Amino acid sequence: MRRKDRAHSMASISQNPRADGLPDLRNLGVIARILVAVNALAFAAALAAYPDFAAAVQAFVRSAALVEPVLIASLATLWLAAPWLARLPYAAGCAAVLVLVALLAAGAHAMLGEVAGADLGRALAFALASAALILAWLRLRERAFSPALAEARLAALQARIRPHFLFNSLNAVLGLLRREPRRAEQVIEDLAELFRALLTDGRSFVRLGDEIALLERYAAIEQLRLGERLRLTWELDAAPVDALLPPLVLQPLLENAVHHGVEPAAGPGEVRVRIERRGERVRAVIENTLAPAPEGAGHAHRHGSGMALANVRERLALFYDAEARLETAASDGRYRVEIDLPYRSGAS
Amino acid sequence: MSEPLRVFIADDEAPARERLKALLGDIAVEVPTALAGESANGLETLERLPAATAHVLLLDIQMPGMSGLEVARHAAGLERPPAVIFVTAHDRHAVEAFELNALDYLLKPVRAARLAAALKKAAAAGPVEPERLARAAGAAREYFSVAARNRITLVPVREVLYLRAEHKYVTLRTRAGEHLIEESLVHLEREFAGRFVRIHRNCLVARGAIRGFERAGGDADGEPRWEVLLEGVPERLPVSRRQWHAVRDAIAEARRG
Numbered sequence: 001m002r003r004k005d006r007a008h009s010m011a012s013i014s015q016n017p018r019a020d021g022l023p024d025l026r027n028l029g030v031i032a033r034i035l036v037a038v039n040a041l042a043f044a045a046a047l048a049a050y051p052d053f054a055a056a057v058q059a060f061v062r063s064a065a066l067v068e069p070v071l072i073a074s075l076a077t078l079w080l081a082a083p084w085l086a087r088l089p090y091a092a093g094c095a096a097v098l099v100l101v102a103l104l105a106a107g108a109h110a111m112l113g114e115v116a117g118a119d120l121g122r123a124l125a126f127a128l129a130s131a132a133l134i135l136a137w138l139r140l141r142e143r144a145f146s147p148a149l150a151e152a153r154l155a156a157l158q159a160r161i162r163p164h165f166l167f168n169s170l171n172a173v174l175g176l177l178r179r180e181p182r183r184a185e186q187v188i189e190d191l192a193e194l195f196r197a198l199l200t201d202g203r204s205f206v207r208l209g210d211e212i213a214l215l216e217r218y219a220a221i222e223q224l225r226l227g228e229r230l231r232l233t234w235e236l237d238a239a240p241v242d243a244l245l246p247p248l249v250l251q252p253l254l255e256n257a258v259h260h261g262v263e264p265a266a267g268p269g270e271v272r273v274r275i276e277r278r279g280e281r282v283r284a285v286i287e288n289t290l291a292p293a294p295e296g297a298g299h300a301h302r303h304g305s306g307m308a309l310a311n312v313r314e315r316l317a318l319f320y321d322a323e324a325r326l327e328t329a330a331s332d333g334r335y336r337v338e339i340d341l342p343y344r345s346g347a348s
Numbered sequence: 349m350s351e352p353l354r355v356f357i358a359d360d361e362a363p364a365r366e367r368l369k370a371l372l373g374d375i376a377v378e379v380p381t382a383l384a385g386e387s388a389n390g391l392e393t394l395e396r397l398p399a400a401t402a403h404v405l406l407l408d409i410q411m412p413g414m415s416g417l418e419v420a421r422h423a424a425g426l427e428r429p430p431a432v433i434f435v436t437a438h439d440r441h442a443v444e445a446f447e448l449n450a451l452d453y454l455l456k457p458v459r460a461a462r463l464a465a466a467l468k469k470a471a472a473a474g475p476v477e478p479e480r481l482a483r484a485a486g487a488a489r490e491y492f493s494v495a496a497r498n499r500i501t502l503v504p505v506r507e508v509l510y511l512r513a514e515h516k517y518v519t520l521r522t523r524a525g526e527h528l529i530e531e532s533l534v535h536l537e538r539e540f541a542g543r544f545v546r547i548h549r550n551c552l553v554a555r556g557a558i559r560g561f562e563r564a565g566g567d568a569d570g571e572p573r574w575e576v577l578l579e580g581v582p583e584r585l586p587v588s589r590r591q592w593h594a595v596r597d598a599i600a601e602a603r604r605g
Contacts, residue, residue: 164410167437168361171456175363178370225361229412263360266389266413291412 022093023138025082031075034134041130042067066118070108070127074101094135101131162255172225187224190217197248205319207346208275208282209241211250215273218251222258230262231270238276244346245282246319250275252308253286253337261288261335282343287336309337316341353471354384356402356430358393358419360411368406368435368458375464390414394422394493394500397430404470405430406454409442417442417485422502424478425495425530431470432481445484451476488539492520494527503527505543509557509578510585511536513550523580545598547576548588555602561587 023030046060047053077100078085085093105127109120169191176184197214223230254273262269269291275284309328316324316339325340355372359365365386372381384402387393390413397405405423409416420432434453436442446453452466491502507522513533520527537544537552544552559577562584574592575584587595 163438167456168364171367171437171458172361172363174457175361175365175367175370179366224363227362229360263410264412266391 021086021088021090022097022135023142025078025085030138031079033138034075035071037134037137038067038071038130041133042126045126063118066108066112066123067126069112070101070105070123073104073108074131077104094132097135098128098131101127162259165255165259168225169221172221176224183224187221190220193217194221194251197251200247204247205244205344205346206247207241208239208243208245211245211247212236212239212241212275214248214251215254218254222262226258226262229265229268230258231268233270233272235272235274235276240277240282240343240345242345243277243282243341244344245341246315249312249315249339250284250286252312253284253339256308256337257286257288257335261291263291265289265291277343280343282341284339284341285336287334290330290333290335312339352380352382353467354401354403355381355467356384356393356397356400356405357386358388358390358405358411358416359386359408359435360388361408362388364408364435364456368463371458371460371463374460375467379464379467381467390416390419391502393419394502397423398426398495398498398500401428402430404467405432407432407434409434409436409439414490417445417481418489418491420476421478421481421485421489422491422493422495422500424475424481425493426500427495427497429475431473431475433466433470441486442484445486449480449484451480451484482535482539488543492527492529494529501527505540508554509581510551510553511544512552512585521581545595547591547595548586551585553578553585555599558599561596 025031042063043056043060046056046063050056050059078097081096081100085096088096102124105123106120109118109123169187173184173187173191176187194214194217219230219232223232250273254271257271258269261271270289272285272287274287275282277283309326313326316326320341323342325338327338327340329336329338357365357368359368365388369383372383375381385396385400387396388411390411393405393407393411394414405420407416407420411419416434416436420434423429423432432452434442434446434451435456435458436453437456443453443455445451452470454462454466489505491504492508494501494503503520503522507524509521509523511533512519512521516530517528518531518533518536520529533550533552537546540552543554543556545555547553553576557579559579561574562577564573564575564584564586571589573589574587576587576595577584
C-alpha cells in the first residue's frame with residue numbers, strides 16, 4: 001500500500017507536476033489521523049478547562065455528543081468532496097474545508113447543542129481551530145516525508161555544480177598534463193574529492209574540519225586556473241573543526257566569491273575566509289573585493305549571481321529553521337557573506 | 349599551405365593557453381602554424397593584436413575587462429583583421445548566438461581534431477563581417493574603437509558626449525578631444541538607444557551630458573530654435589525642429605526617472 005502510494009506520487013511529480021493541494025481525503029491513514037487528532041484535541045480542551053481529571057473526562061464525554069457527529073459528518077462530506085477539493089489550489093482547498101466544517105458544526109449545534117451543553121461560539125471555535133491545526137499538521141507531515149523534497153534537494157545539488165567551473169578545470173588539467181604531470185594528478189584528485197562531496201546525499205551533517213578541507217581543495221583548483229589573480233587569505237585558527245554543519249554550505253559561497261570577485265577583475269582580487277566559534281555559535285565570513293562593474297548589461301558574469309546564495313539560505317532554513325542566519329553586505333568595494341549557526345559538536 | 353598560419357591566443361587562464369599551444373604543436377603536420385602572440389585579457393589582446401599580424405585569433409569569451417565578443421568587434425576594424433574562432437567553457441547564450449550567426453567556436457576542453465578543422469575553415473573563410481559579430485554580441489559595446497595600422501585606440505562609451513556624422517565618418521566628442529570612427533549613425537543610434545538621444549539628423553547626444561537647452565533666436569518664419577548646452581565642453585548643438593519634442597520628452601523622462 002505504502003509503496004504503491006509512493007510510486008504513484010513520484011509518477012505524478014515527474015509526469016504531471018500538479019500544484020500542491022490538500023492531503024488525500026480518501027486515504028485511510030489520513031482519516032485515521034484526523035479521528036485521533038480531533039479526539040485528542042477535545043480531550044486536551046477538556047483537560048485545560050477542568051483541573052480535576054475526573055471532571056475533565058466527564059466534560060470530554062459530554063462534548064463527544066457534539067464533537068463526534070460533526071467529526072463523522074465532516075469526514076463523510078470531505079470523502080465525497082475529495083475529487084473536487086483536490087483540484088483546488090492549496091489555500092482555496094483549506095478555505096473550503098474550513099467553511100464546510102464550520103457549516104456542519106453550526107448545523108450540529110442547532111440540533112444537538114442542548115445535549116452537549118456548549119454555546120455556538122465555542123463549538124464553532126473548537127471546530128475551526130481543530131480543522132486548521134490538523135490541516136497544518138498534515139501539511140508538515142507531507143512535507144517531511146514527501147519524495148518531492150528529496151527530488152528538490154537533488155535538483156538543488158546539481159544546480160551547485162557550475163558547468164563553467166567544471167569545464168574550465170578540466171581544460172586547465174589538460175593544459176598542465178604534459179609539463180607538470182604531478183601537479184595535474186593532484187588537481188584531478190582535488191576535483192574527484194570535490195565532486196564526491198557534491199554528489200553525496202545532502203541530508204546528513206558533516207564536520208567543519210571536512211568542509212574546510214573541501215574548501216582548500218576547491219581553492220587549489222581555482223588557484224591553478226587563476227594564478228596570481230586569486231589572492232586568498234585563510235583565518236581558521238579559531239575554527240571549531242569538530243562543529244557539525246550541513247554539507248556544502250561554505251563551498252558555494254567561496255565559489256561565488258571567486259566567480260564574481262576575481263574572475264571578472266582585470267587585476268588581482270582578494271578573497272578572505274574567516275571561520276570562528278563565538279560562544280555557542282559558529283560564524284563564517286567570506287569576503288571578496290568587487291570587480292569594477294561594467295556598465296553594459298551583456299556580461300555573463302552578472303548572470304545568476306543570487307542562485308548559490310538562495311540555495312544555501314534555503315538549506316540553512318531546512319536544517320535550522322530560524323536558528324541560522326545568512327547575511328550579505330556590500331561596502332567599500334567589498335562583498336561579504338556571513339553565516340551564523342548554532343554550535344553543535346560532533347566530537348562525542 | 350606553404351606559409352604557416354599565424355595564430356594569436358587570447359585566454360585569461362595560463363593553463364588554457366598552454367593547452368592550446370600544445371594542441372597546435374600536435375596538429376602541426378596537418379595544419380602548420382606559428383604563434384603570433386598571446387594575451388591574458390581583452391584589453392591586452394587589442395593592444396598586442398595590431399602588431400602581431402595574426403591570421404587567426406583564438407579568442408576566449410569570458411575574459412576580465414572586456415568580453416571576447418567585444419574584442420572581436422574591435423579587432424574587425426583592423427586593416428587586416430584576423431579570422432576569429434571563439435573558445436568557451438560553457439556559455440549557453442554565446443553558443444546560441446554563434447550558431448545563429450554562423451560563427452566558429454570551440455568548446456573547452458578543446459580537442460585537437462576540432463581545432464585543426466576550425467583553423468582550416470577559418471583560414472579559408474577569412475575574417476567575419478562586423479555586422480555578424482554585432483548581432484552575435486547582442487549587447488552594446490563599452491568602447492568605441494579607432495583602428496590604425498599599428499594600434500587600436502579605444503574610447504569608453506561613457507566618456508562620449510556626442511556623436512556627429514560628417515561625410516562618411518562619425519566624430520566622437522569627449523571632454524578630452526575628438527575621434528573619427530567609420531560607422532553609421534543609424535546603427536549607433538540603435539545600438540546605444542538607452543544612452544544617446546537624436547537631436548538632429550546628423551547628431552546623437554549622451555542624455556547624461558545634457559546641461560540644458562537655450563533658445564537661439566527664431567527661424568525666418570518665427571519658429572523658435574533650440575540649442576543643447578553640454579556638460580564640460582563649450583560648444584552648443586542645434587536641435588532640429590523635427591526632433592525638439594522627442595528630445596524634450598526624453599530628457600524630462602530621464603530626469604524624472
